[in-house]
Amino acid sequence: MLKPQAGWQASMLLKAWDDYVTACQGVMQRIQDPNANPGAAMSLPFFGAWQEFAQALGMRADVLAVDGLKPEDVMAQFMPALGHTREYQTTLQRMLELGSQFQRRYAEFMQHGADIGQRALQAMQKRSAADSSLSSSPAAAYEAWIDCAEQTYAQAAHGEPFARALGELCNLLSAFKVERGKLLEAFARHLDLPSRAEVDSLHRQVHELTAALHEVTSRARQPGPKRRKARKPAGK
Amino acid sequence: MSDGASMQEQGLAALRALREIGEVEVGLSEKECVFSDNKVQLYRYTPLARSAGLPPLLICYAMVNRPYMLDLQPDRSLIRELLFLGVDVYLIDWGYPDGADRLISLEQYICGYLDRCVNFILRQNSIDALNLLGICQGGTFSLCYAALEPRRIANLITMVSPVDFKTPENLLSKWVRHIDVALLTQSGNVAGELLNLVFLALMPFRLTQQKYVNLLQAQSDRAQLENFMRMEKWIFDSPDQPARAFREFVQWFFQENRLVRGELLLNGRPVLLKNVICPVLNIYAAHDHLVPPSASVPLGAHIGSKCYEALQVDVGHIGMYVSGKARKLVPPAIVNWLRTRQDAL
Numbered sequence: 001m002l003k004p005q006a007g008w009q010a011s012m013l014l015k016a017w018d019d020y021v022t023a024c025q026g027v028m029q030r031i032q033d034p035n036a037n038p039g040a041a042m043s044l045p046f047f048g049a050w051q052e053f054a055q056a057l058g059m060r061a062d063v064l065a066v067d068g069l070k071p072e073d074v075m076a077q078f079m080p081a082l083g084h085t086r087e088y089q090t091t092l093q094r095m096l097e098l099g100s101q102f103q104r105r106y107a108e109f110m111q112h113g114a115d116i117g118q119r120a121l122q123a124m125q126k127r128s129a130a131d132s133s134l135s136s137s138p139a140a141a142y143e144a145w146i147d148c149a150e151q152t153y154a155q156a157a158h159g160e161p162f163a164r165a166l167g168e169l170c171n172l173l174s175a176f177k178v179e180r181g182k183l184l185e186a187f188a189r190h191l192d193l194p195s196r197a198e199v200d201s202l203h204r205q206v207h208e209l210t211a212a213l214h215e216v217t218s219r220a221r222q223p224g225p226k227r228r229k230a231r232k233p234a235g236k
Numbered sequence: 237m238s239d240g241a242s243m244q245e246q247g248l249a250a251l252r253a254l255r256e257i258g259e260v261e262v263g264l265s266e267k268e269c270v271f272s273d274n275k276v277q278l279y280r281y282t283p284l285a286r287s288a289g290l291p292p293l294l295i296c297y298a299m300v301n302r303p304y305m306l307d308l309q310p311d312r313s314l315i316r317e318l319l320f321l322g323v324d325v326y327l328i329d330w331g332y333p334d335g336a337d338r339l340i341s342l343e344q345y346i347c348g349y350l351d352r353c354v355n356f357i358l359r360q361n362s363i364d365a366l367n368l369l370g371i372c373q374g375g376t377f378s379l380c381y382a383a384l385e386p387r388r389i390a391n392l393i394t395m396v397s398p399v400d401f402k403t404p405e406n407l408l409s410k411w412v413r414h415i416d417v418a419l420l421t422q423s424g425n426v427a428g429e430l431l432n433l434v435f436l437a438l439m440p441f442r443l444t445q446q447k448y449v450n451l452l453q454a455q456s457d458r459a460q461l462e463n464f465m466r467m468e469k470w471i472f473d474s475p476d477q478p479a480r481a482f483r484e485f486v487q488w489f490f491q492e493n494r495l496v497r498g499e500l501l502l503n504g505r506p507v508l509l510k511n512v513i514c515p516v517l518n519i520y521a522a523h524d525h526l527v528p529p530s531a532s533v534p535l536g537a538h539i540g541s542k543c544y545e546a547l548q549v550d551v552g553h554i555g556m557y558v559s560g561k562a563r564k565l566v567p568p569a570i571v572n573w574l575r576t577r578q579d580a581l
Binding site: 168174200 | 413423446453
């Protein structure tokens, strides 16, 4: 089973995933148990064929029976995207993969937060031991706590691991948004709504026209060379 | 009454008073929009005193926050102090960029919008050069502009402006190093809410907890609570950042530090700080957590101007705009410095 590290959101998601995996494992066990499932004899040949097919493709067909299943293992088990919805399948798979990666990184990032909290508490304990006045004044104790917390946080926040974790989270979310945008772009086209690509194209044209207008206006404002008077045509 | 009970009573009083405060007003000094270009507006403030006889002062504020911080309320207004000292003040308001602005480049903001605002003021006043006050990110823009158009800037003042983006104290710079900003901006503008979270994350315990605890403990006076709410409004009123300009700013300045390395190109022209030849006054905050002094101080070593002065003010980034200390010190320092430069001509 997966062990949530920190962060209630991450924990909830991982718990839900564990429950789902447990349920799937239960179903598979019942299918393979002839005593529990009288129709198992009929199911098994299909399951065996599936195992052979999956193994031929280099996939793990017994994935649901494996304890300690991770979301990314399941992602790897998806059938390769095929058919007329191939592009959508690919995008969805990528979104699932990114969502799974994000949850793992988020749990790691929350661990940074938990470590900072723990170190701040230790610093506060030291300070309380050195300054007895803190125990008699809630306001002073609170100020001291904020100082300890902020100093401990700053120390971690300036460090490379914290910055890297923050960067990874941000990059995963950005990548997720890009994939989501691909789906929205397609849906907009199907619903005959203006898509982001169309609007961007129009904006680009407006910007180009505006830039050209500025150029012309700017040139018109500059004092140009004096024009010569037109000569009178000869003989008139 | 015990300390705890007293705190509780004070807190309840402050909460009751807070409930009665409606929407707070900001940016009250009289001004007129004299020029606009897309969402960018150029304001000219109504004079409050006899002219000091100085060239107009154009204030170029950052795009990441709203410029009304400079005129938050009558008794906390850098602009008002400058007006009382006889300065003709113009202000660029970058507006709230939206999806239609996602393709606008940094070059268009600096060599386009800023340049057209400068040109408008020069034409309106029939002068060849103006004074430019660049604040925070706007100071970086102003330095770029002064390097590209040195003849149009008579004097340059930078305030809490980053120049060297890669110093050990610069936490923002450390964080953005690992961020793929091209990927971040691929799906459009960067939400102001995201920037708010990043700014809060620089000092999370002070900015999300202590500030409010202090408010409940110390303030139940209506005027003080209104001051607090004006500040609160400003802090969370961050415009979305136009995708392309934001990407270029983060990549070129924060990640590649091109300005001090002399590697920045705008409009196909190199932006070289040595081309900043006008007199420069660099004002920075000693306790700035957003733009640490180490990011501002190096300016003097990079510019070509022989007339450079630095002024350290013993405040933080926000305190530079609204603290009593800065209010007493900064506007007179700016005007006296400009007068000295004017007399030297």
